[in-house]
Amino acid sequence: MKHKEKLVTLKNVWKIYQMGEVKVPALKGVSVDIHKGEFVAIIGASGSGKSTMMNLVGCLDLPTKGDIFLKNQNITKLHESKLSVLRGKTIGFVFQQYNLIQTMTALENVLLPLELQEMNDEKAKKQAIKVLKLVGLEDKMYNRPTQLSGGQQQRVAIARSLANDPEIILADEVTGALDSVTGKEIMKMLTKLWKEENKTIIMITHDLNLANYAQTIIELKDGEIIKIKNNNKQTTVRT
C-alpha cells in the first residue's frame, strides 16, 4: 500500500453510553488511521459499534475518551461552531434513510449545505446542478423527495453530500433501504466517486458482498477492531 497522507486518525477512542445507572461501552479503545483516497468498509455484527464509530469520525459526536484527528485537527478540542464548519466542508454524509428535507425540492436539498457555508447564490446553484448531473438527476431537480423513488432519493442524498466538494464521504448502510439492483447502482456511484473524484470513502455495512467494493475492510466486534485487512478481492466496477 502506498504511503499517503493521514486524513482521519483515531487514537485509543472510547465511547461509553450512560443508560441510567448502566454504562454501555460501544467503543473500547479503537485506534485506526484512514488515509486520503482510501475506500474503507467497516463491518461487524449489529451492535458492534459501527455507527458509533462513524458518528465520531463525522464529528457528530465526541468520544468519552481518546482523541480523533481530522485533517490534523483534534476535533475533541474544537468549538461547536468550528466543528460545524469542519463537518460541513470536509465530510459528506449519506444515510440509510436518505434524510432529505421533505418540504424542499431536490435542488434545494443539495443547495442547503452550500448555503450553510455562505456560498454566493450563483456559484452555489452552478455547483448544485453539477453534482445533480453527476448522480444523473438533473431532470428531477425540481421534484420533492416524495416525488422520487428510494434510489433517486439516495442519489439526491449523495449529490447533497458532494455539494461542498468534501474530502470524505461517510456512508452508513446506504443501500439498506434499497433493492439489490438499485443498491448496486448506488455502490457503483460510490466507487466512481472514489475512483474519479478522488474522494475518501468510509462505508458501513454488514453485507460482506458490499464490503468487497472497498479497498480496506475494518471489522468491529463488541466495540473493538478485530481485523483490518487489505481487500485483494476488490469488486471491480466499470465506469
Added chain:
Amino acid sequence: MKLRKSLKFAINMVLHSKLRSWLTILGIVIGVASVIAIISLGEGMKQSLNSQLGGLGGDLVTVSPGFSSSSKFTHGRGPGGGGGSSSVATEEEVVLDRGDLQALKGISDIELMDTQVRGSVDVSYLGKKGSVTLTGVDQKYWAQITISEIDEGRMLGPADQNVIVIGGKLAEGYFDQPIGINKMVTIEDMAFRVVGILDDSSTSIIMPIMMAYQVIDDKETGIYDSIIIKIKDEENLDLVVEKIENKLKMIRHVTEKTKDFSVSSNKQTQEMIAEFMSSMTMFLTAIAGVSLLVGAVGIANTMFTSVLEKTKEIGIMKAIGAKNKDIMTIFLFNAGLIGLVGGVIGVIFGIILSSLMPIMMSGMGRLGSETVVSINSIILSLSVSIIIGMIAGVIPAYQGSKLKPVDALRYE
C-alpha cells in the same frame, strides 16, 4: 448561514406548517385586531372631541350654579352649543342672578360676559311639531363670545328681539321641510324669524335671553343657567378662574366646602376629557394586550412542539454543517414570522373592525361615530407581534439549537 437564507428557510417552514401553526396565528390575529380596533376607536373619539371643542374658546370660562363633578362635564360644551343639561342635584334650587353678574363685572381681566338660560321647548314649523333645546343668550355679546360659526345668514345682534339662530341639523333634516333664512318658526305659540343657521349638526335654537324667559316655562327673569366669560388674556386663564371663584364665594357667602357654583374653562374641560379618554383607551388596550399575551403563549407552545417535530431535520442540518447559531436563527425567524403573519392579518381585521365599529356603535351617539386607524398603531402592533413571537420562540429555539447532532438524527 446568511440571514437571508435562514429567513427563506423559516418562510418555507411556515408555509409548510400544519393547522396548528395557523391556529396559533389566529390567536395573534385576535389580539392584534382588538388592539387596533380599540386604539382606532380611542383615536377617533379624541379627534372628534377635539374638532368639537376645538382649539377654540381657550379664553372662555363658564360659571354655572351648583357644584358637582359631573356638572363640569355637562357645562363644558361651550356657549350656544346646546345639549348641556342644567339640572344640578342640590336640595334647594341654587341659581345665578344679577348680583353675581354685577360682582363679576368688577374683575378687570374680564373682557365680556354672556348670560344664558336653557330649556326644552316645543317647536312647530309648517304644521310639524318637535321638542328641542333652546338657549337664551345676551344678544349684545353672544356673537363675540360663541365658538359656533354661522353657515348662512347672520349672528344675533344687539337690537334683535323676535329672531332666532338655529342649529344646522334643525334647519336641515329635523322637519320634513328644510328651514331657510327668514322663515317663521313657532316656539311655544310665539312666532320667530330665522336670521342665521349655524355650521354644526345640532338641533338647538339660540334667541335673545329676554325672549327666552317668555318661552321657557319656569325661568324667571334675571336668573341665569350659566354665565359665559371671555377673558382678556388667555395666558392668565388659571389666575382669572381663581379670581372669579374667590369673588363669587365672597358675594354668595360660601366657602370651599359649601360652594354652590362651579367655574370651568373650556381648556380645563378639554384637558380633562382628553385625559379621561386616553386613560380609558389605555385600559381597553391593556385588556386587548392580554389577548396578545395569550397569543404569545400559544406561539411558545407551538414552537416547542415544532422543535420536537423538527428534531430529525435539526440533526440533518447539523450533519451537513449547520451551526447552533443557524438553527437558533431559523427557529427565531419562524416564531417571528408566525407573529408577523398573525400581526398582518390582525391589522387587516382590525381595520375592517374599526370601519364597522361606527355602525355597530351608532346607538352611542357622537362618541364612537368615528374611528381613526393611525399608521403608528399599525406599526406598533406589527412590531409588538413580531417581538412577542420572537420572545416566545427564544427558549424553544435555544433548545433546538443545543440538540446534539447524533441524538437529533436518531430521533424518529
